[in-house]
Amino acid sequence: MTSTTTHGRPRGFDREAALDRAVRLFWRKGYETTSVRELGSELGIGQPSLYNAFSGKRALFDEAVEVYDRKYGGFVEVALVEEETAVDAMRRVLTEAPMQYTRQGLPCGCLVFGGDAGTDDSDVRAWLSNVRNEKTRGLKGKIQDDVSAGVLPEDTDVEDVAAYVMAVLSGLAQRARDEAPRRELEGIARIAIAALPRTQSHD
Missing domain, CATH: 1.10.10.60 (Homeodomain-like)
Incomplete structure (x- = not known):
């Protein structure tokens, strides 16, 4: 046999x-x-x-989670690498998020933001928190580089801006899980983009 x-x-x-x-x-x-x-x-x-x-x-x-971020997520990291300025990267991330979280044939939302919802397992929460915090650190680094280079104003609150973008992404992911239409997510993203700090002119 x-x-x-x-x-x-x-x-x-x-x-x-x-x-x-x-x-x-x-x-x-x-x-x-x-x-x-x-x-x-x-x-x-x-x-x-x-x-x-x-x-x-x-x-x-x-x-x-690692496979998800490599295969289906990871658009934050891609934007940080490919865009010249932090503001351009943040605009791109917020613009792409509604599509990323509502792709046809895939679950809505984001595993990184929602995978630990409702769990009492502190290790799972810590694991995903670390993944999210790593993305936040990447944003902070890009923003700080622009502040240091004079692209963004000296008084830019680097930590708050990075946390703001991550909070908006989290909210967009949750709205997607709640089956909100993509156009609603796109409207939220436009409002969020309008609130981003502006680059300084050096004319």
Whole structure:
């Protein structure tokens, strides 16, 4: 008889495809309300195989967040690298967010902002908080560079501006999860963009 498993996993098990399905399940439901049983069903494997392949729900969630940010998120980091100024980067991020959070065929919202909703697991909260804070630090660094270069006024509150952009993104993600139409999110983004600090003229 031919074995149907390999090292505790079904023969032909595609780990990357299974991981992508896990990303989408956590994205839809968050860490707390996603059960091991649901994960097994979504990935098409039993609980022992799930532990063999991913070391359990928590380890799978951590990996799912990393994959999400690399494959589906990460637009904040891209803007910070590709845009010349912090204001341009923030405008781009806020402009793109409504589309990012309402893509057809994908869950609404953002796993990084919503994945820890409702959980009492302090490690999960700390993990996602660190991911969010890392993005905030990236924004702060870009803004501070522009202040130092005279692109933005000296009195620009670097921390508050970065926190403001992240708070707007969080709100947009939540509105998307609440099934608000994209046009509403775009309207919110326009208001937020209008409140950004203005670059200084050096004419």
